[in-house]
Amino acid sequence: MYAVIEVGGKQYKVEQGEELLVDRLDVDEGKSMTIVPMLLGGDSKAVAVTAAELKGAKVKARVEEHLLGEKIRVFKYKPKKGYRRNNGHRSRLSKITIQTITAGGKKAATAKAATPAKAAILAKAGSAVKEGKTAKESKATKESKAAKDAKSEKAAKPASKKKTE
8 A cells, every 4th residue: 555645845655664754854753653645545446535535544654863964065156257155055854664554534436436527527538648639739629620621611612702893
């Protein structure tokens, strides 16, 4: 099972037992924290996205340590002017380990149980994807075909010219 979580304004796809570096958290080393996932997915090809499906879902993570990131050097230089500036910084990071991912609430709907409205939207998008076009491009081509048809109808009708004497 995997989850997409948001920590420090960034999103991460995580699985149980995974370690990752995130921006510094206000949690002491060795303490656990609970994160509400934005998305859940798993072995059964169902993905939980809505609030009802995610209700009660939790990701439990443990803060292993706080550390400093790699040093980043910033060097500014302007030729022939004697302008040189050398700055740098090290990001403050926290290393966390994902302990458990638990699902809660309603079970995620499978693709077969999609609502008819969603199915219609997906069918329209699918036809455009099969043709290798985006939805905007497919709409534009339909409009251009309609315009061409209108022009061909005008050209097919002979213009009645009135002669004035």
